[in-house]
Every structure is written in C-alpha cells, then in structure tokens.
Amino acid sequence: MRRFALIAIPYFWLLALFLVPFAIVFKISLSDIALSIPPYLPQLDLAKGWEGFTKFLGALDFENFEFLMMDDLYYKAYLSSLKIAAVSTFFTLLIGYPIAYAMTRASEEWRPTLLMLVILPFWTSFLIRVYAWIGILGQEGFLNQTLMFLGLTSEPLIILNTPIAVYIGIVYTYLPFMILPIYSALEKLDDSLLEAAEDLGCSRIKAFWLVTFPLSRGGIIAGCFLVFIPTLGEFVIPSLLGGSNTLMIGKVLWDEFFSNRDWPLASAVAVILLLILIIPIILFQRNEQKQRESEG
Amino acid sequence: MTEALRPVFAPWNDPDEKPLIQFKNVTKRFGDFTAIDDLTIDIFEREFFALLGPSGCGKTTLMRMLAGFETPTEGTILLSGQDIAPIQPNKRAVNMMFQSYALFPHLSVWENIAFGLKREGMKGDALNSRVDEMLRLTRLERFAKRKPHQISGGQRQRVALARSLAKAPKLLLLDEPLGALDKKLRQDTQFELMDIQEKTGTTFVIVTHDQEEAMTVASRIAVMDEGRMIQVDTPARIYEAPNTVYVADFIGDVNIIEGRATPSGEHVQIAWGEGVSDITGTTDTSFEKGDKVHFAIRPEKVSVNVEKPDDTPNAFQGKVLDIAYLGNLSTYHVEMPNGQIIKAQSANTRRLSRRAITWDDTVWISFTATAGVLLKG
Ligand SMILES: Nc1ncnc2c1ncn2[C@@H]1O[C@H](COP(=O)(O)OP(=O)(O)O)[C@@H](O)[C@H]1O
Ligand SMILES: [Mg+2]
Numbered sequence: 001m002r003r004f005a006l007i008a009i010p011y012f013w014l015l016a017l018f019l020v021p022f023a024i025v026f027k028i029s030l031s032d033i034a035l036s037i038p039p040y041l042p043q044l045d046l047a048k049g050w051e052g053f054t055k056f057l058g059a060l061d062f063e064n065f066e067f068l069m070m071d072d073l074y075y076k077a078y079l080s081s082l083k084i085a086a087v088s089t090f091f092t093l094l095i096g097y098p099i100a101y102a103m104t105r106a107s108e109e110w111r112p113t114l115l116m117l118v119i120l121p122f123w124t125s126f127l128i129r130v131y132a133w134i135g136i137l138g139q140e141g142f143l144n145q146t147l148m149f150l151g152l153t154s155e156p157l158i159i160l161n162t163p164i165a166v167y168i169g170i171v172y173t174y175l176p177f178m179i180l181p182i183y184s185a186l187e188k189l190d191d192s193l194l195e196a197a198e199d200l201g202c203s204r205i206k207a208f209w210l211v212t213f214p215l216s217r218g219g220i221i222a223g224c225f226l227v228f229i230p231t232l233g234e235f236v237i238p239s240l241l242g243g244s245n246t247l248m249i250g251k252v253l254w255d256e257f258f259s260n261r262d263w264p265l266a267s268a269v270a271v272i273l274l275l276i277l278i279i280p281i282i283l284f285q286r287n288e289q290k291q292r293e294s295e296g
Numbered sequence: 297m298t299e300a301l302r303p304v305f306a307p308w309n310d311p312d313e314k315p316l317i318q319f320k321n322v323t324k325r326f327g328d329f330t331a332i333d334d335l336t337i338d339i340f341e342r343e344f345f346a347l348l349g350p351s352g353c354g355k356t357t358l359m360r361m362l363a364g365f366e367t368p369t370e371g372t373i374l375l376s377g378q379d380i381a382p383i384q385p386n387k388r389a390v391n392m393m394f395q396s397y398a399l400f401p402h403l404s405v406w407e408n409i410a411f412g413l414k415r416e417g418m419k420g421d422a423l424n425s426r427v428d429e430m431l432r433l434t435r436l437e438r439f440a441k442r443k444p445h446q447i448s449g450g451q452r453q454r455v456a457l458a459r460s461l462a463k464a465p466k467l468l469l470l471d472e473p474l475g476a477l478d479k480k481l482r483q484d485t486q487f488e489l490m491d492i493q494e495k496t497g498t499t500f501v502i503v504t505h506d507q508e509e510a511m512t513v514a515s516r517i518a519v520m521d522e523g524r525m526i527q528v529d530t531p532a533r534i535y536e537a538p539n540t541v542y543v544a545d546f547i548g549d550v551n552i553i554e555g556r557a558t559p560s561g562e563h564v565q566i567a568w569g570e571g572v573s574d575i576t577g578t579t580d581t582s583f584e585k586g587d588k589v590h591f592a593i594r595p596e597k598v599s600v601n602v603e604k605p606d607d608t609p610n611a612f613q614g615k616v617l618d619i620a621y622l623g624n625l626s627t628y629h630v631e632m633p634n635g636q637i638i639k640a641q642s643a644n645t646r647r648l649s650r651r652a653i654t655w656d657d658t659v660w661i662s663f664t665a666t667a668g669v670l671l672k673g
Pocket of ligand 1: 331
C-alpha cells in the first residue's frame, strides 16, 4: 500500500501537470478555427451522449498539421530555433565551463560566496533582466556609449534587434544552468587524481584533458540539455532583443495564438515542438541515470 | 646455498657508496605547524626503505616531497646527487602509489595501468605486453576491462600498485600499499614486492603502520615521531637494539623497567624497587652512578621456571597473574614483589594438559645479562 502510494504520487503529478494539459492541447490542435468562445470547433457535448461523442470524434482531423507542412515559415522557424538553441548552448558552455572550473579552484571559504553570486540573478525577475539588456545593447545604450567614449568605435554598433542580441540574452540568462551542474561535477573530483596523472607523466594541461574534462562530462551534458531544452521554445528573449529579424518558433506560436487567435494552429505548433523536445529530454534522462549508476 | 654466499647488502655502511636520495636538513611547515622537522637521511639504491610511525607523524608528507607535490620549507632533497626542487612531478623518475589509490574512475583497469606508459609514448605490442605483464603480476587479468567502481577494495589497491610499477621507475613510493588486503594476500604481495625489487632493482620507500610488514620487507626501517627520525636501522637492530624507549615500545612487545644505574666493571646494576634484587645488564653507553635508566627487554627473552635457575645473574621470584595462550606461544604475566608486572614468553613445545605452571603459582623469571637494552633518560 505504502509502495503503491509512493509510486502513485509521481504518476498523479505527471498525469495532472503534463498528460492532461497535453491531451487538451492535442485535441485543440485537431480542431478547426471558429468565431466562437472558445475559438475552435468541435466542442464535446456530453448532453447528447454516445452519439454526440462519435460526432465530436468525426469532426477532428489533421488539417492543421498538414498546413504546417505546406507553409515553409514553420519549418524554417523550427530550424532557426534549433540553430539558435545549439549555438547559444555552445557559447554558454564555452563561458560557463571556465567559470565553474575557477570556482572549484577557489579556496574553500570563497566557494559558498561564489555559488551565491551565480544564483543571485534569480532573485530578480527574468523579464526585468532581459529588459535591462535593451538598455545596455541599444544604439544609445550603455555599451555603445562606453565604446564610443573609449574611442573604440566612432559609430554606434547595431546589436539590438539582431540575432547577436538574442545570443547574448540567452547566454546571459541560462549561464547559471550551465555553471551549476558542471561545478557540482568538478567539485566531486578528487585532487589526488590530478596528482596521480602528473606523477605518471602528464603536464598540468594534459592532466586536465585526460582527467578533469572527461570526469566532468556528465555535468557538461546535463548543463547543455538544461540550456538547450528551454532555449528551443524561448519566446521572451527573441521578442524583446531580437526584433523582427529573429525567427524562433516560440514567437511564431505566440503570434498564432494571440495575434491571429488561431488556437488550433498554435496548438499544432506546440505539439510538434514538444515532439522535437522529447528526443533531447530522453537523452538527458539517460545521461542522469548513467551518472547515478557510475557513482553508485 | 646462494643466500649465504651473497655479500651482505649494507650500502649504508660503505663510505664509498653514493646515496640515491639525500635529505639534507629538510623542514616542512604548513602554516606554523611543523610536519617535518630538520630531517637528514640517506637512502641507497636498491634499498627497501620502510617508514614507520604513528598517524600524523609526517610519513605521507615525506613521500609527497619526494614525488614533487610538496616543496621543503627549508633544506634540500637530492636524487642521484641532483637537487630535485626545480623538477616538476611529471619529469621525475619517481612514481607514487597513493594512499587513496587515486585510480581514474572513467578508465578501465587496463587503461589505468597503461596511463603512464602511454604518456612516455609506448604503444602497440610493447604497450600490450607491458600492461599484461603488470596484470599478471598483480593477478588482475580477469578484471582488465572493469572500471574501478566495479572491483573490490583489495583489487583496487592492486591496480594502484600495478599502475605505479608499470613505468619501472628508479624510485617507487608506496604509501600504505597493502592496508586493504587480507592477511594471506598481504603476505603474498609482500613477497611479490620483494621479488619485484630483486628483479628490477628499483628502490622502494614504503610507508606502513604494520610493523610486522616493515620487518618482513625492509632493508632498513625509519621510525618516525612528530616529523623527526627517531632511529634508522636494519629491522634486526631496530628490534634488538632500539635507541629510545619510544622505538622499543613502538616495535613489538616489550617490558620497560625504570630504575637507577650503578656501574660495576663491565656490567651495570639497576635498582628497580623495593624487595627485588638489582638487574645486571650490559651496555656500550656509559652510566654514572644514580643515573635514571630504562631497561627494555622483550618477553621472549625472559624465561619462566618453577625452580630457581642457578646459571644466570638475573633471577627474580614472582606470582603468575595471567597466562595468555596463543597457540604456538604462551605469555605469562608475572607480578614482582615491587608491583611491576613482567611479561615472559615461552614456546609451547609440550601439550596444554602437561603445562606445569598455572595461575597464582610462584615462579622464577630469569634472563641473561645481555638480553635487555639499557636506555638513558
Ligand atoms: N596540506 C596540508 N596542510 C596542513 N597540514 C597538513 C597538510 N598535509 C599534512 N598536514 C599535517 O601534517 C601532519 C603530517 O601529515 P602526514 O604526512 O599526512 O602524516 P602521516 O602520513 O604520517 O599520517 C599531519 O598533522 C597533517 O595534519
Ligand atoms: Mg599518511
């Protein structure tokens, strides 16, 4: 009984917070747009009993998915999102790894403070922090003023409303998600392993590549997924920093939903986004499990 | 017998012999804590040098200085006459087996052993055969493909040993290499180590807290305490002629008797309390009358008899308090009239049922004049 309860709770969680909403969205994606409230048809009319249910089922179709295939806007948006997510994950890793590494090299009493500094940005609203970047990256912004004051450029650099601004925003926002898992992997690493590597003839750098780096691989993979997965569906950062130049599926979804009020099509976009995400999510889970096994 | 014909290995007695390692007034401090205190010592090629001492006395620190992970605060360390301070750990012809093993968890047993060899550019057949040889030596053939977390503690220890041996270093540092092995495997590995040493001519410095192990494998033993070398000598001399009460007490079982010395001719008489006659001992050190002296004597040098033996200068009557039967040996705890308890040991050559001495019996303990050691202070 106890065991059943223990298993039932996570399943109930999954059912209530994922499967039910997903079923609703999936159903809407099979419906047709309509000028009504809610803005789609058919609706399930329980009063008509079984007959009403079969009629309801008969009215569902895959039209919206077909439409997504026909119009290349969508498939370009998916590809562009994948590319932006992949590139920003790469840069987040490039910046995050050295920071995590430096944190583990810092003296024992400094580490909690450094860890705090990494987490600190979460204490303010994400939206406000992204807005702040508009102030920094704009033509009259902080960055351009500084660069021009130092005489490094004579004209303001155009960064805001370009993909570069989106990359900066994503890397900035998701950096802690990269740093934390890598830090936790590196922190577990026993210093005597590096000494052993040196003792056996490695230079410091070689020891890093042969010992430190492979042993932090679990953290790297976890960090990459933690950045890649939410970035793929990211909406706020490309809308605020990317202007009309950046095509991302999150933005398309928003437009379909709120501007066009085409809930069924928006739902179809969301369903496909989820299907794309399932692959990295499963890989992520597998990585976590492997990690646990090798430690156990 | 080749054993008997071979000249005695004692390079430390030969003034022409050049030491492989020289510590010259080496001091190591961590903050204001002194881990190694003004240490001077020579270790010779082909030696099996054992460091013995309580936990925290600086054994690991000494090893780490040789391997290059710590630098002396003062003094110099020479390897083959050359100051090793500026040489990086990866450039030293020294390998260390870590107390924590420090096996690479992401590499298989095979890859762990091959690690050092690959760094010196060995590959192909040469690499395979060297690694296989090490696996055979440490009896790990069956585990070659396993990762360190898939084998037992004792097997891990053997991987660490194989990995440090693989490069056939000039000097091999072993920090408590056999601690996790059970007794049988431990003895086998000790002989294995001595065998490897015979074959390769490698110089070994081994840390151990097991004095029996030190006695078995070492050419010389250094007994350390609080960062200093108390005595450096062959196992036999450490055992038979300890230079301090500390060393006598640290190695093996011993009776320590405190008394006052009175020199008489070539002997020294020791007064050791009311109701007992003086002990007669011999020594090279000179004592003044009334000097405080510690007389250290091993239990196996003290014999127990029902009758008073008449051919010995030292015979004392006492009462048996306790008998510990150890199978091949029995240890008698005999109380003297002055309250001191003396341990005497004898081999059980007769069956238990015919043992003559039992609890509360009055017995005579006796020993020769040369059986014990007189220590000052
Ligand atoms: N890096 C260090 N910093 C401060 N103290 C240390 C350090 N390394 C060792 N010590 C101290 O030096 C002493 C000797 O340590 P160690 O050589 O490891 O002893 P052993 O191996 O004989 O048990 C211990 O008291 C230990 O606490
Ligand atoms: Mg130690």
